[in-house]
Amino acid sequence: MKRELIKDILKSSKFDIAVTVGGWLRTRRDSKGGFSFLEINDGSCFANLQVIADNSLSNYATEIEKLYPGSSLSVTGQLVESPASGQSVELKAETIKVFGFCDPLEYPIGKQRVSFEKLREIAHLRPRTNSFGAVTRVRNNLAFATHKFFQEKNFFYINTPIITASDCEGAGEMFRVSTLPADNPPVDDNGNVDYTQDFFGKKASLTVSGQLEGETHACALGNIYTFGPTFRAENSNTRRHLAEFWMIEPEMAFADLNDDANLAEEYLKYLFNYVLENSSEDLGFFNQRIEKGIIEKLAKLAESKFERISYTEAIEILRKADAKFEYTPEWGADLQSEHERYLAETCFGTPVIVLDYPKIIKPFYMRMNSDEKTVAAMDVLLPNVGEIIGGSQREERLDVLNARIDECGNNPDDYWWYCELRKFGTVPHAGFGLGFERIVQFCTGMQNIRDVIPFPRTPNNVEF
C-alpha cells in the first residue's frame, strides 16, 4: 500500500492534492453538521492529522460512527487548507478503509490519562501513546547520532560477544548461560557443578561489558566502538537500573586519559545538539509535560565547558561543602550518590568529569598513575542522572598489569589473551562506557529508566 507519512504531509505547502495515509485513530468528534473529525496518528511524528469524514461516505453510518481510539484505518482524500484554527492542513476523506475496530470498553488507552506505572503492564500497547511515541523517536535519533558521531570520526563499529566466559573484572553479578539441567546438574568429585559437561565446556555468562574484547580491536584497528546489549544480574531496584541495557563503549589506541575525557565531552555535546535539531517537536512535548526547561538545559550544556576536577580535589570540595551528607567524604572511599549530585547540581551546575581515582576502588585494568596511589580513571557526572560515563586509560605495561591482576586477587589464567595485547606490540589506549538508556533519560526528562526502553527487564519482570 502506497502511503504518505503524516510527518511529511504536515510540512507540505501543496494543497488540493490526493494523498493516502494509514494510522490509528486518536479521537473522533462528531458534528451534527453532518460529518466527523478524525484525528489520526501514524507514529511518524508527534502531531496528528485531522481528517474530515463527511456523512456522504458510503460507510459513514456503518463504520465511521463506530470508530474509537485505537482503531486502524487508511484514508484517501484531498489535502486542503484548514478553514479553522488549530491546524494548517487537513485531509478531506474520499474513502476510508477500516482495518480493525477497537472496543473502548476493553482498550486500556483511550483519551484518558494513564499512569506510566499502568503503561508498564501493557508494554505492547504503550508505544501508541504520545509519551512513548516521543521517547521512541528520540531514542532512535540518539542511536543514529551515536553511529553518525563515531563514523564521522573514523571509529569502526564492532560487535563484541554477548555470551562470554570472561567476567570482566566483576562489573556486576552475571547471568549464567547453560544447557545443563537446572534441577539436577552433573557434579564433579568435590560436589561442584561440572561445567566441562556444559555446552561450552566451561562456565559461560551473558556479558557485563564488551570492553576487554573491544580493546583487542582497538589494538589493531586504532579506534573502535561497540553499541550492544549488556546484562547485570544485580538485584537493583531503582529508577536508574536495568538488568538488560544497551551500552556504547569506544576504545582508542594511542590515547591517554585526557583524550578520553575530550572524546566523552565531544560525544555528549554532539548528542545534545543532534536531538535539539532533529527531535524538536518531541522535545517540545517533554519540555511542556515531562521536564520544564529541558530544551534550554540541553542547549546550555551543548555550549558549556564541562568541569574537570581530580578525585582528590572533589574530596576537598566535598569536605569544605556547606551541606550535610549522610556519608562523610573521605579520600579512598568511592563517591556516594549524594556527593556526585552535590558536585554536578549544587557546586557546578554543569556536567563534571572527575579524574584519577584511588586504585583501591577501581579495577585492575586501569592505568597506574606515577603517584602509585591513583589510576587514570574518569567518571562523567550529569545533573539529575548521576554517573553516565565511566572510563579510563588502560594499563599497557605488562609487568604493572600482571602485578595489578595479582593485587586485585584475579586469576592470571583468565586474562591470558588480554595480557598478550601488552606482550605483543603494546600501545597506550583508553576508552569509556556509556549507558544508553541513561542518556535517553537525560534527553527526555523521563524519570524512570523503565520508560525509555521498549521492554524493560528488572528483577521479577520479564513479561513480553
Place this chain on the structure above:
RNA sequence: UCCGGCGUAGCUCAGCGGUAGAGUAGGUGGCUGUUAACCACUUGGUCCUUGGUUCGAAUCCAAGCGCCGGAGCCA
C-alpha cells in the same frame, strides 16, 4: 537486599471505625468547523489477599503479594 510510601469503578484519585464517592472513559438525549469539545441524565465496585482487634473494618493491627520512591551495586 535495606528503609519509607501506596494497592478503592476500565482509567486518575478522594474517603481513613457506622454499611461506597468524584472526575474521566462507556451509554442515551441535546448542541456545535470541532480540536483535553461542551450541557443534561445514566451504566459501572470481592475497597490486593489471608488472618486478627471490634457490636461493626475500605478505614486499626499483623503477615504475604504487587507497585512506587530513596539507599547500596553500577552504566
